[in-house]
Every structure is written in structure tokens, then in C-alpha cells.
Amino acid sequence: MLDDRKLAVLRAIVEDHVSTNEPVGSKALVDRHNLGVSSATIRNDMAVLEDEGYITQPHTSAGRVPTDKGYRLFVDRLSTIKPLSSAERRAIETFLGGAYDLDDVVGRTVRLLAQLTRQVAVVQYPSLSRxxxxxxxxxxxxxxxxxxxxxxxxxxxxxxxxxxxxxxxxxxxxxxxxxxxxxxxxxxxxxxxxxxxxxxxxxxxxxxxxxxxxxxxxxxxxVDKADEKIVFGGAANLAHMDFSQGLREVLEALEEQVVLMRLLGEAGDSSTVTVRIGTENPDAGFRSTSVVAADYGVGDITLARLGVLGPTRMDYPSTMGAVRAVARYVGQILAGS
The missing domain is CATH 3.30.390.60 (Heat-inducible transcription repressor hrca homolog; domain 3)
Structure with missing residues (x-):
């Protein structure tokens, strides 16, 4: 178990790397964050984090970047999910509220998620079985x-x-x-x-x-139909992302409905946002990506899932907040349909 200071150092490394897309050094942490300790102490903490597999050094003499394990600990220790602003919430409600049928609801949801998060949005149609x-x-x-x-x-x-x-x-x-x-x-x-x-x-x-x-x-x-249908949008956002493996593998995986079903995962607690990071994803094509997903439904009935896919270097608090908010609004729209 890491102590609070090392967790704070890890959190700072994740935030800086997500923001700059550059390896993070001890001097940068001292300059940008009020950690209350010297650069030497931070270097010692970084050495422990590296030994434990939470960060790694991509090049000699470079700073450190988070590993999948480091991102996982960062997400698990998040105290809050960044809420959307009131203007963003009003925009979501207005945009989704203008939908005239289910296809339009799904189509608008895909476009909205892709715009809010700058990631690839993935939305499952409500399952007939539910x-x-x-x-x-x-x-x-x-x-x-x-x-x-x-x-x-x-x-x-x-x-x-x-x-x-x-x-x-x-x-x-x-x-x-x-x-x-x-x-x-x-x-x-x-x-x-x-x-x-x-x-x-x-x-x-x-x-x-x-x-x-x-x-x-x-x-x-x-009854007999296997009708699980999934759509995705925002693939153009992939051009601005960095992946440790080829972009082609990610695009090919996105074309497979069965793969997308596994990507979103099983329905669970509708109040929970789930995050799969890098190698936690079941398909090899998504091993350099993270997936943030949530259930949506009517009342206590879960109907399907939606989420976004992007690189592991992701703004997790904001992305999780956007996915959770959109899932709630989609449920409200369907409940009133």
C-alpha cells in the first residue's frame, strides 16, 4: 500500500501527463504542485512508484509516465467525478430532448458523447429482451x-x-x-x-x-432474435490521439459488433461508471485504450450501456462525469417517451 504522499505524487504525474502528453520529472512536480516536500523526496517517491509498477521511464534521462496500473490506482482513488457545468447540462437536455424517436435518441447520444469527451462514443440500443x-x-x-x-x-x-x-x-x-x-x-x-x-x-x-x-x-x-445492436461515432477523434499500438488495430476492432459488446461489458449497477484501462480490455485491438461506460435505463430497469473509448492518457474525472450525465439524461428521455 502506498502512503498518502506517494499517492499525491502519482496523482500529480497522471494529471500533468494527461495535460502535456510529456514525461513528468520531479522538478516539474515541485514547480506545478504544492506537495510540501523537496525535489529529492519526490525523486525517492517516484523511484518507489516505478519499482511498484505505477510509473515508467519511456526514455533514458526522461521523466516518468503512468502505466496501466498507475492509471487504475488513480481512477480507483478518485474522490470525485468532475461534474458538468450548468450550461453543459442544459445543452445536453436540450439536444437530447429534441429527439423524435429511438434511432434519433441513439444518434444524438453518440454525437453528444463524442463532442463532450473528444473520444470515440459507443452506444448500445436498448435490448429487446429487457x-x-x-x-x-x-x-x-x-x-x-x-x-x-x-x-x-x-x-x-x-x-x-x-x-x-x-x-x-x-x-x-x-x-x-x-x-x-x-x-x-x-x-x-x-x-x-x-x-x-x-x-x-x-x-x-x-x-x-x-x-x-x-x-x-x-x-x-x-423472442428468438439476437438483437444487440451497437453504434459508434467520433472516429475522427482518433486522429488526434496517441496509441501505443497501431491506429489500424483500433479501427478494425471498432467495426465488430461482438467486440463492441465485450468492450462495453456486462450491465451492472446503473449508478456506477465503469472504467477499463489498457490491458484490462478483453480484445487485443483495444489494449492501448481506455473505456469509460455506464448503464442507462428506465426507473430501476437497465436497458443497455453507453460509453467512450480513447487512449489511456485520458482526462478520467471529466470523461467519467460526462458519461454518467449523458446516461442519466438518456434514461430520462426514454422514460418520457
Whole structure:
């Protein structure tokens, strides 16, 4: 365990390196920080920090830079996450509040996170498996064709064109529509199959083939589908970042949805911002990056995750504050949708 003074020295090294992108020497620490000890004492502390693996010397006669282990201790010992200013909070609320559907919410969130943090923003769509049905619509669109529309409580809209099985009368279509909404309003998507199991028995025999066709598509869409979709933005910010490994590896990893899912990690405590630093990331393409992520949801229900990716030399307090604030606002927007 490091004592308070060595922790203060480490904190100062991290802050200076993030600010200047240069190795940090003992003289610079004395000049910039009120550590209350001599340069010689700071050099001794830096030697201990280096022996313990928290900092390293990139070149002979150079100062020191934090290692992944040093950044991890810095993040773990953060006493506060830097809050956004009132102007920034108003801007977030106004920008996200103007969204008109779920796709727009996600798109705006990606752009907002990338602008706030100057990093790559990554946002997961609300998972269907954690959603409930708000409304089901059946709309005739062509001869012997219906459009099935399912709207979830998160504002997600799923649409499929299906065979009407010869049933085109508005009365029959309306009867099926009413039964579907009666059975499914507020139903969790994992419970849909059970909720509609006896629905065809409530219809005349000649309308049951239509019901069977609609239910088959409905279950395929909402229950059997592996729908975890992730979008990212702000890739242009990578051009201004420094990575210990090639930029190409990072860009290639960003293109893989499965990799991005692992990158964001598992949903957990919605009040917690998680940070993965360098080698803590599961994919080799992101071993020179840090990922700051948080859950978002409606009430106590976690729907998905969002976050940002950047170099390990990151302003962690500000980035964590921005990710946490945006996650909260996205949850509020979805709760009111």
C-alpha cells in the first residue's frame, strides 16, 4: 500500500501527463504542485512508484509516465467525478430532448458523447429482451400483405411484412389487433410466447391461419432474435490521439459488433461508471485504450450501456462525469417517451 504522499505524487504525474502528453520529472512536480516536500523526496517517491509498477521511464534521462496500473490506482482513488457545468447540462437536455424517436435518441447520444469527451462514443440500443410491449399494430399494405408493427416501452419500433393468409376483411384484422394488444400491453418480451399461447383459440376458425402467421413472425422478431445492436461515432477523434499500438488495430476492432459488446461489458449497477484501462480490455485491438461506460435505463430497469473509448492518457474525472450525465439524461428521455 502506498502512503498518502506517494499517492499525491502519482496523482500529480497522471494529471500533468494527461495535460502535456510529456514525461513528468520531479522538478516539474515541485514547480506545478504544492506537495510540501523537496525535489529529492519526490525523486525517492517516484523511484518507489516505478519499482511498484505505477510509473515508467519511456526514455533514458526522461521523466516518468503512468502505466496501466498507475492509471487504475488513480481512477480507483478518485474522490470525485468532475461534474458538468450548468450550461453543459442544459445543452445536453436540450439536444437530447429534441429527439423524435429511438434511432434519433441513439444518434444524438453518440454525437453528444463524442463532442463532450473528444473520444470515440459507443452506444448500445436498448435490448429487446429487457423491454415491454407498448402497442401492436396491423396495417394492410398490399393485396394479401400486412405490416406488423411492434412498439416497445423504450420507443423501439420493429416492423415486418407478413402474409395475410387470405384474410383481408378489416373486421378480422381489427379483431386480431385488439386481441394482440389485450394480451401484450405491458408484457415483458420474454413472456410474449406464454401470453399469446391461447390467442388463436379466441378467433373464428377461418382467421386462425392469419393469427398463426402473425404470431410466428412476432415471436421470431421479439423472442428468438439476437438483437444487440451497437453504434459508434467520433472516429475522427482518433486522429488526434496517441496509441501505443497501431491506429489500424483500433479501427478494425471498432467495426465488430461482438467486440463492441465485450468492450462495453456486462450491465451492472446503473449508478456506477465503469472504467477499463489498457490491458484490462478483453480484445487485443483495444489494449492501448481506455473505456469509460455506464448503464442507462428506465426507473430501476437497465436497458443497455453507453460509453467512450480513447487512449489511456485520458482526462478520467471529466470523461467519467460526462458519461454518467449523458446516461442519466438518456434514461430520462426514454422514460418520457
Amino acid at each position: 423491454s415491454t410491449v407498448r402497442h401492436v399494430e396491423l396495417v394492410p399494405v398490399a393485396e394479401n400483405r400486412l405490416l406488423l408493427v411492434v412498439i416497445t416501452n423504450t420507443g423501439r419500433v420493429e416492423q415486418r411484412v407478413i402474409d395475410a393468409h387470405g384474410v383481408t376483411a378489416e373486421e378480422s384484422i381489427g379483431r386480431l389487433r385488439t386481441l394482440l394488444n389485450t394480451c401484450l400491453d405491458g408484457c415483458g418480451l420474454g413472456d410474449v410466447a406464454h401470453a399469446v399461447a391461447n390467442l388463436p383459440d379466441q378467433l373464428p376458425a377461418n382467421e386462425r391461419p392469419l393469427a398463426a402467421g402473425v404470431l410466428s413472425v412476432l415471436l421470431e422478431t421479439l
